[in-house]
Amino acid sequence: MPYEPLPDLATLSLAEIAALNDARKLPPVAQWNPQTSGDSLMTIRADGRWFHDGGEIRRPAMIRAFAGLLRREGDGRYWLVTPVEKQSIKVEDAAFIATDVAAQDGALAFKLNTDEIIVAGPDHPLVARGTAELPAIYLAVRNGCEARINRSTWLQLVELADADLTAASQGVRFALVPA
Known part of the structure; x- marks a missing residue:
């Protein structure tokens, strides 16, 4: 069965993302x-x-x-x-790379370099590491593995963030710079 690439992340609703993940x-x-x-x-x-x-x-x-x-x-x-x-x-760093993000229905959905979509939230938290000058943001994926948010996706995420550089997804707030 041939692989069907994911549609553009920004065009998917949270329900469609859930259906893709369930499939x-x-x-x-x-x-x-x-x-x-x-x-x-x-x-x-x-x-x-x-x-x-x-x-x-x-x-x-x-x-x-x-x-x-x-x-x-x-x-x-x-x-x-x-x-x-x-x-x-x-x-060497993280098992996956987050290459895109979209805000959908109160949630942040991330596309990974493996063509998976992970929705940040209680089960998939965002963690800020590094320094305030050079932050490194990671997303919990599964089985202890994480995705590092790449630079362009981090910039997208900052645009979606509040003035205090926190972002919310599924009712959870995440800092985008380390404390």
């Missing part, structure tokens, strides 16, 4: 605890590009498939997890 059946990696482990020889670079054994993975479908298997454990290590095995994966 994407992600594996239950949080429930899997395989005993066998190894090294995937994979790296997700800080700019969001994926590499295997030094060569860049250029097929978006492969990246989307691997992204659905990602989990970050309490010790900070990242894994690609299946029911029978988990393989370590190096992540």
